Amino acid sequence: MSLIVTGTIGIDNVETPTGSAEGILGGSCAYFAAAASCYTSTRIVAAVGDDWPADHRSMLESFPGIDLAGLETRAGSKTFRWGGKYLENMNDRETLFTDLGVLEEAPPAIPDAFQDSEIVFLANTHPGVQRGFLKSLPNRKFTVADTMDLWINIARDDLVGLLGEIDGIVINDSEALLLTEHRNPFTAAKAIMEMGPKVVIIKKGEHGAVLVTPEGVAVIPAYPADETMVVDPTGCGDSFAGGFMGYIASRGSWEFSDLQAAMAWGTVSASFTLGAFALEGLQGLTMEGLEERMAKYQAAARVGDVNSIV
Amino acid sequence: MSLIVTGTIGIDNVETPTGSAEGILGGSCAYFAAAASCYTSTRIVAAVGDDWPADHRSMLESFPGIDLAGLETRAGSKTFRWGGKYLENMNDRETLFTDLGVLEEAPPAIPDAFQDSEIVFLANTHPGVQRGFLKSLPNRKFTVADTMDLWINIARDDLVGLLGEIDGIVINDSEALLLTEHRNPFTAAKAIMEMGPKVVIIKKGEHGAVLVTPEGVAVIPAYPADETMVVDPTGCGDSFAGGFMGYIASRGSWEFSDLQAAMAWGTVSASFTLGAFALEGLQGLTMEGLEERMAKYQAAARVGDVNSIV
Numbered sequence: 275m276s277l278i279v280t281g282t283i284g285i286d287n288v289e290t291p292t293g294s295a296e297g298i299l300g301g302s303c304a305y306f307a308a309a310a311s312c313y314t315s316t317r318i319v320a321a322v323g324d325d326w327p328a329d330h331r332s333m334l335e336s337f338p339g340i341d342l343a344g345l346e347t348r349a350g351s352k353t354f355r356w357g358g359k360y361l362e363n364m365n366d367r368e369t370l371f372t373d374l375g376v377l378e379e380a381p382p383a384i385p386d387a388f389q390d391s392e393i394v395f396l397a398n399t400h401p402g403v404q405r406g407f408l409k410s411l412p413n414r415k416f417t418v419a420d421t422m423d424l425w426i427n428i429a430r431d432d433l434v435g436l437l438g439e440i441d442g443i444v445i446n447d448s449e450a451l452l453l454t455e456h457r458n459p460f461t462a463a464k465a466i467m468e469m470g471p472k473v474v475i476i477k478k479g480e481h482g483a484v485l486v487t488p489e490g491v492a493v494i495p496a497y498p499a500d501e502t503m504v505v506d507p508t509g510c511g512d513s514f515a516g517g518f519m520g521y522i523a524s525r526g527s528w529e530f531s532d533l534q535a536a537m538a539w540g541t542v543s544a545s546f547t548l549g550a551f552a553l554e555g556l557q558g559l560t561m562e563g564l565e566e567r568m569a570k571y572q573a574a575a576r577v578g579d580v581n582s583i584v
Numbered sequence: 585m586s587l588i589v590t591g592t593i594g595i596d597n598v599e600t601p602t603g604s605a606e607g608i609l610g611g612s613c614a615y616f617a618a619a620a621s622c623y624t625s626t627r628i629v630a631a632v633g634d635d636w637p638a639d640h641r642s643m644l645e646s647f648p649g650i651d652l653a654g655l656e657t658r659a660g661s662k663t664f665r666w667g668g669k670y671l672e673n674m675n676d677r678e679t680l681f682t683d684l685g686v687l688e689e690a691p692p693a694i695p696d697a698f699q700d701s702e703i704v705f706l707a708n709t710h711p712g713v714q715r716g717f718l719k720s721l722p723n724r725k726f727t728v729a730d731t732m733d734l735w736i737n738i739a740r741d742d743l744v745g746l747l748g749e750i751d752g753i754v755i756n757d758s759e760a761l762l763l764t765e766h767r768n769p770f771t772a773a774k775a776i777m778e779m780g781p782k783v784v785i786i787k788k789g790e791h792g793a794v795l796v797t798p799e800g801v802a803v804i805p806a807y808p809a810d811e812t813m814v815v816d817p818t819g820c821g822d823s824f825a826g827g828f829m830g831y832i833a834s835r836g837s838w839e840f841s842d843l844q845a846a847m848a849w850g851t852v853s854a855s856f857t858l859g860a861f862a863l864e865g866l867q868g869l870t871m872e873g874l875e876e877r878m879a880k881y882q883a884a885a886r887v888g889d890v891n892s893i894v
Contacts, residue, residue: 363767457673460810481791482805492884495792495803500770538888568888574802575887578848578878 275415277523278317278388279306280407281397281512282377283345285327287357288508288551290364295506298552299330300356302397302420305509308556309516309543310395311339312564314524316516317391319344319407321382323351323375333553343385351376364504365479384410393523396440397512398422401432408439416528418442418473420515426452434469441528442473444515450476459484460491473533475518477511485537489530494537497545497567498574506551510544513556517543517564542568585725587833588627588698589616590717591707591822592687593655595637597667598818598861600674605816608862609640610666612707612730615819618866619826619853620705621649622874624834626826627701629654629717631692633661633685643863653695661686674814675789694720703833706750707822708732711742718749726838728752728783730825736762744779751838752783754825760786769794770801783843785828787821795847799840804847807855807877808884816861820854823866827853827874852877 286300303320310316316339322330324347334340352375360367381403391411396404396419408417417440425433426449433453437443443466447459456462463474463486476484480499485492518540525532542564546555596610613630620626626649632640634657644650662685670677691713701721706714706729718727727750735743736759743763747753753776757769766772773784773796786794790809795802828850835842852874856865 456811458809458811458814460808461812464810478791481788484808490884491808492886493805493808494885494887495805498770498794498801498803499768500774501766501768502771504768534886535888572887574800575804575885576802576844577804577882577885578845 275392275523275526276317276390277310277314277393277395277519278319278391278411279303279310279395279397279519280319280382280403281306281399281420282354283320283322283326284354284356285330286355286508286552287370288506289359290506291360291362293505293551295551297327299333300508300552301354302399302512304334304553305512305547306395306397306516306519307334307340308337308553309513309547310520310523311337312543312556312559312561313517313520313539315339315341316520317341317344317388319382319384319388321346321348321351321376321379323347323353324349326353333557336557337553344382344388346382348376348379351379358508360507364507367507381406389413392416393519394418395515395519396420396436397515401425401429401436405432405436405439416441416522418444418515418519420444420511421449423449423452437466437470440471442475443471444475444477444511444518446511447476447478460486473528475537477514479507479510483514483537483541485533487530487533492534492537494541495575497541497571499545499548503549505549507548509547509553513547514540514544517541538568538571539564542571545571585702585833585836586627586700587620587624587703587705587829588629588701588721589613589620589705589707589829590629590692590713591616591709591730592664593630593632593636594664594666595640596665596818596862597680598816599669600816601670601672603815603861605861607637609643610818610862611664612709612822614644614863615822615857616705616707616826616829617644617650618647618863619823619857620830620833621647622853622866622869622871623827623830623849625649625651626830627651627654627698629692629694629698631656631658631661631686631689633657633663634659636663643867646867647863654692654698656692658686658689661689668818670817674817677817691716699723702726703829704728705825705829706730706746707825711735711739711746715742715746715749726751726832728754728825728829730754730821731759733759733762747776747780750781752785753781754785754787754821754828756821757786757788770796783838785847787824789817789820793824793847793851795843797840797843802844802847804851805885807851807881809855809858813859815859817858819857823857824850824854827851848878848881849874852881855881
């Protein structure tokens with residue numbers, strides 16, 4: 275099924291305890307699409323300014339599965355810029371600066387050729403923009419959104435409205451706590467389900483992720499990564515969502531077992547993002563590369579006796 | 585194979601955000617043995633004072649798999665007492681008081697009938713006592729120890745000596761950080777392996793556990809538990825170790841696949857401890873009860889496509 279995403283494309287500065295990079299390609303939409311495009315063709319709807327570097331376009335173009343027909347370059351506008359610094363645990367980060375730029379203008383238009391999109395991902399951006407986007411896609415069959423603490427704090431009404439209109443949400447554990455006042459991820463997920471979405475995924479960074487639906491509960495660890503494998507966590511959540519939604523779109527089905535398998539594919543996709551700055555970890559990645567890492571992940575995350583796996 | 589454990593038996597006061605209990609049976613040895621005894625007969629070596637309540641003895645006696653021949657009651661001595669308070673996240677706790685009592689005296693003797701023990705668990709107590717215990721068991725074939733931040737801080741030399749004499753260690757993530765200065769659990773585990781033990785298990789509480797050996801790495805999530813299932817985390821780490829070692833002793837084998845399966849059984853055992861104060865969650869538990877919960881755990885923690893589980 276056709277997969278479409280809207281969200282941010284940014285120019286990032288990132289500092290980690292072991293390295294740093296300036297002026298690199300980032301943004302929720304970029305990481306999502308790069309990860310999803312390994313599984314299925316992925317349509318982008320996003321806007322950048324005329325300061326957007328040519329090598330960032332080349333980087334996105336190097337992913338054959340990304341359809342850039344909905345990427346708008348606006349003359350006189352500035353690309354979204356973000357700077358962040360990771361703390362020593364590599365799980366928490368500080369935002370150093372945010373220049374919204376083109377995100378403060380009207381949202382990008384959806385090309386006519388994208389109107390038939392069925393699987394929709396609303397990557398992190400203002401929930402008002404997310405609501406407008408999904409209303410412009412009358413053929414949508416399965417819509418999932420991401421959000422962040424900023425919108426929970428300053429645009430809660432829009433976010434609550436959005437929750438009533440989507441099928442699923444992907445959210446960090448700290449954001450789920452902020453939204454529901456429940457620290458326990460399973461209890462928080464049930465509280466979010468009561469706000470609308472029937473599929474709730476809570477991401478716990480290095481500790482894995484949790485899925486709660488009316489059909490059941492799933493839990494998975496993160497891909498095992500020692501210090502030498504952790505270069506830059508930026509975009510891991512978006513890449514997780516990209517792998518998740520890319521797999522769902524390629525299956526064309528979102529039964530509980532599909533969602534559970536999609537969580538594992540999302541984890542595997544994110545593990546490639548973790549190992550390099552920007553999209554470099556995902557560049558050139560094929561289904562064979564994903565399957566090879568999935569086999570390692572399954573072997574490491576096997577639960578219980580080999581002969582009694584249910 | 586025969587399983588033996590030494591450690592503490594205590595009288596605990598516990599406060600959680602949702603309840604409290606005073607004067608209940610606790611201690612590393614009690615929780616370990618109660619969990620392990622579901623899998624195999626478990627020999628206890630421990631000491632209590634003459635203030636030890638009769639109903640605590642009855643509670644331990646209600647576990648048919650626990651061999652109490654090495655439980656010493658000392659006239660004129662006081663039982664170890666511990667009081668703790670859990671913070672709102674149920675993962676962190678403060679120690680309110682510790683009265684060492686009988687733990688400050690000579691360690692309990694190992695009965696002659698226990699001298700042939702092959703599988704040895706050194707539950708949390710002073711590493712000097714742990715070293716003396718394992719040296720008294722010439723037939724030991726697989727020895728695993730637990731420890732805590734206190735001993736890392738005040739008895740590091742004894743602990744480092746112990747690490748050179750054991751096959752495995754079970755340790756919390758915060759303790760692994762304190763011991764190795766590495767936050768990443770895989771990197772910390774490799775640093776601990778260089779200190780001696782070839783089997784390193786790092787417990788992450790509600791986030792599951794990690795196993796590192798020269799043969800490979802395993803990761804598992806905790807058993808999914810919403811707020812209503814979390815009554816008292818006290819003893820969950822000891823019960824995890826009990827399930828782990830009980831399974832290993834019942835198999836009589838500690839290949840990588842055995843250790844990985846044992847991690848899952850430890851997780852299942854700990855999930856019963858979590859749901860009640862003291863040993864009540866484990867009381868009356870049978871292998872059928874464990875297998876039923878294991879099936880639910882495996883279903884929730886399945887990684888990847890159902891048809892491609894490796």
